Amino acid sequence: MKRAAMGLFATVAVLADTGAAAAQAAAGSEQIAITTPPAGSAQWVADRSLGRVLPDPATAAPRDVAAFFASLTEGDVDRLVTGYPLVVGNLDGVPPELRYRANRLAVAAERDRARTQAADPKLTHAARALAQARANDSDHLLERGRQILAFDPRGRGLVSEVYGDLASAQRVSVLVPGSEADLGHFDQAAEPLRSPAGMARALYEEEKRRASGTRTAVIAWTGYVTPVGLGPDAVTSRLAEAAAPRLERLLDGLAVTGRTDAPPTLFCHSYGSVVCGTAAPAIHNGTDVVVFGSPGMGVPDASALGTGVRVWATRNPSDWIGNVPYLEVGGLGHGADPTSAAFGSVVISSAGASGHNGYLSPETASLRNFAELGLGHYDDVRTAARRDGG
Template identity: 90%
Template sequence: MPQRTERERTPREVQRRRRLKRVAMGLFATVAVLADTGAAAAQAAAGSEQITITTPPAGSDRWVADRSLGRVLPDPASAAPRDVAAFFASLGGPAVDRLVAEYPLVVGNLDGVPPELRYRANRIAVAAERDRARARAADESLTKAARALAEARANDSEHLLAEGRQILAFDPRGRGLVSEVYGDLAAAGRVSVVVPGSEADLGHFDQAADPLRSAAGMGRALYEEERLRSPGTRTAVIAWTGYVTPVGLGPDAVTSRLAEAAAPRLERLLAGLAVTGRTEAPPALFCHSYGSVVCGTAAPAIHDGTDLVVFGSPGMGVPDAAALGTGVRVWATRNPSDWIGNVPYLEVGGLGHGADPASAGFGSVVISSAGASGHNGYLSPGTASLRNFAELGLGHYDEVRTATRRDAG
């Protein structure tokens, strides 16, 4: 029977439904705050609804209208990565150079473009954003707060321009989206993708004080561990902040709205990797916290035996692993001191993310995270979780250590 809209319900039903949503949201926020001390409470108070980014980057309109090559350029909003790859393979060097220079944001974010071209394009785009932010920081007509924000944006952009960094995607809209590659992506036989959770954006992409709170820090840790475990294997890791993440513990953290906007972007990334690399197996996805909601939302569209590893998960938006479809193998872990374990694993009126992926009845393979501490400690040196993640990324399934009662606390 189709679900009735609010207009079709009686006033009493509408009031009851809205009250239920408020109670559920309060329950989620209260439990999370109590579990994570005063710092989380401050985050919850500051939490705000985010604006999703689902459209192509700046310059796309001009790109679509460009006929200077005597042919139609692939539409960033609809072109399949395979068609994009074929288009760029058909171009000569001068044409490629012109497109990179004139449309850096388009080329740098277009799945199906060879990685090296995306790195080149994104260096141009990042440098332009740095210069724009520096100009704003020096503009005395702006408020002191606006100038400070601009200076922070300039510094964050400058860090991405350090020698050797490989920026696979960069979009300065909103809080800023950025993804980075560690290793030789075009030649890698095994590729891992880190999908982070809340607070991930340009300003938090790379944190020196506490690296494992950032996507870049997690990506580097996983890449180094994979190299340690198998020095002869050609590996690459992508730290993918390719979607607008929740901020704090507000409404976005307990709904799937941002994940639903993110999932098609993740699917396009995977489709692009399939046509621009030489992988021996589908990329493994390592999904932390709210990132596991994104991975769960994308999972039904993945049909190639992808390893989906979730850690510190609030749920994946499903009652069990079977609901994720047949295209993924699900591995999960949560350490006993991770506050996320105190959040209710349920879904009520669109709030919450369903069952616990690390529970016995979910249907995932529960792996050890012995030695890990807190919500961000899963990739700390010497932990069983980091070692397990590396073995999974390498496809060494016989080396993976499953969880014991002691691991679960």
């Protein structure tokens, strides 16, 4: 009880942090989760121009979406892609190549909209600067060769990208990022491993290096609204609960549009491990879930995640997340430490990794282990000692 009380105090202290700023953080950094289909969905549902009912983006199962698109003519497909790019580009079950086409249109439209705002003299300087940043971020996604699997400009912007040939991949890995992942932070040139795109590229290149004969694909999935900073969202599961069904739909879609030999491997960083923990009971049997820099998975131990997943966990000694209390009291906190002896995960080495974002740095044991897990080379994974306590 003493330890729990101390941990709760520490959690509250993190929230308070700068004293008078606590109220501002509570009001200013709280995010609005996106749980509804993208813009254009209502018009899509009402559209009868093909003489048939279109699958409802809010309710249609990915397998039904896949069957619907397989039945269309090339002309029908073109009409839907060009008429409803945001719907097609975000609809799990649509073949990846069609989603890439649709999202190029959606991203270009958002870039042009933002450019118009940036040039509007009636807006404030700050508003024009924000619009220009959005235009630049969107423009980067249109660079040659990029495969945007999902794009939604609402709020801070959701974006997911594929590295490799998703349709033919034998092994697929999905990177689920943590706090402050959004369109503006999706791909950072200065510190790439602080961004979902940079982490996913590092994993993809390592998988290719270790098994050049295996067709692999890695998805950087920023498909949910993430917490910002260390405010209330970071220490509750509210955003993870909104994200979990979206992750489950992604995995269901991959199951009907790909040719993988095994379920995708999930790599869950920081708050992303709370998302993976929330989604775990609905995940297919045999799925590997790798958590790193985790504040907890929202459960007391691995058995509470259900029988469908195998949990692998790591945390390097210099990662500040280790100072966060591993408990859950009154809705604050995310439960036990996944690297603890009592949790029941396989603890893997992250030797050479430094800090909260260094797990995919070159020559680290964690990067090598992640690649081996993504490839299904379990005998080549280097384990590490579990931590004492919870």
